[in-house]
Each structure stands twice: as structure tokens, then as C-alpha cells.
Amino acid sequence: MAASIVDEFVTKIRKLPRTDREELLRRLNEPARRRAEKTTIRSNGEKRGDDPNVRWIKENKHKYAGNYVALKDGKLIAYARTIKEADQAAKAKGVDRPLLHYILAEGEEAFYAGW
């Protein structure tokens, strides 16, 4: 669709009263909401749990508290105070898609708002 047509739509929509805009949005979002509410599952029935990276975290997290670790196949590639530094350090070592995980510092709380 041409950008000018999209602009025209947006201009017209912006002129609508708020209630009409909300109704329009509700209708446009209806298919996505139906998809979201309908849980879809594909499974091969195989139970998963023992992962080398999870094992590494369980065994080594105390040494890297307060840092991001970059892991690959159960091995530490890099670690740093920020995700950016850990990511870039891992990529500099040739690991394109490292598993990045922040290890909570001692006394740091994991919080869940769950609104």
C-alpha cells in the first residue's frame, strides 16, 4: 500500500472521536487477540531439563555474581558488568549468538510485579 494512502488513513483516524478510535483498534486487534487467547502447542513429547548451560550456571554462578555471563555449549565465553560488554566480548571471540544471562549479585532480589 502506498505511503500516501496510509498517511490519509492515519489523518482520518486521528480526526475520529476517541471512542470510535478505540472501537476501530479493538476490531483491528480482534484477530491477534483471538490468536493470543488460543494457545497453540507443538510438541514431540520429549522431556527437557538437563541443559549444559543451566548446569554451568548452577555450578559457577557464585563466582560471577553481579555480572552478565556469555555461554555457549556449557562453556563460559565472556563475562562483564553489562549485557553489551558481555555480548561484544563473546562476539569478539567468534561466538555470534552467545547465551547471555545476568547472575544476581549477593543480596540482590528478583522481583515480580505481575500486574
Added chain:
Amino acid sequence: MAFVVSFDRLVDYDQSRPGITITIELKLGRSSISVPVKIDTGSTHCLFTRSVGEQLNIDIEAGERLTVSTVTGSFLSFGHWVTSVSEGFEFDSMIFFAADDSVGRNVLGRFGWLDRIIVGINDYDGILYLRSHDE
């Protein structure tokens, strides 16, 4: 001083629902599940219900143990490496699953999702702007 940030994805979210809800697909091995999830800047981690983990065939208690605090108490969860796909963005990150069935919400928190994507929120119009750090 004005600051300009550009995004490459625009997502309309339903303002009639509580919270900012999008759909996410979680993948592990050959299992996958699509569920609604709320973007939650107040949550430290990404946390999903036990049911979601079980439907991915995850042995929940085999994961990394984490006690999560709430305003009224705390609950136990376990982390597993899962691939998440939402609005075209795919991340491998540690997702936590509540041990108890009573935790009934899925949230995308700071570590595992917010720390790897740039997010703009226009709640007035119900629009979410997204951009990957890699793009």
C-alpha cells in the same frame, strides 16, 4: 534538547486489556507454544506459568532455582534456556517458570527480554515501538 530514537516495528496493543499484552512464541527443541504475555518493567526476570513450561515438556525443577519476591511474599521458580519469538524478534534467554500452579501470569521482565530490545511505549494511543540492538 531533543532526543531522536528510531524503531523498526510498531505494534498496536489492545488498551482494553489489563497491562501491555503481546503474543510470544516459546521454543525448546521441537516443542513450541504461543501464549499472551505482558511487558513488565517491574519484573526482574521473564516469568511464565508452570503450565507453559510443562507444555514445552520441560522438567521444571531441573532448572536454575530462583526465589522471586512479590509485594505480598515470594514464590519459587526455575530457569531454563528457551528461545522466544515476538513481533519478529528472536532471543535465546533464560526464562523462569513458576513452581506453583497458582502463579497465573506470563511476564517479560528485564533480564532476558527488556535487556535485549529497545522499547518505546505510547500508552495514550496503545502503540509499542520495538527495535533490536543488532539491527
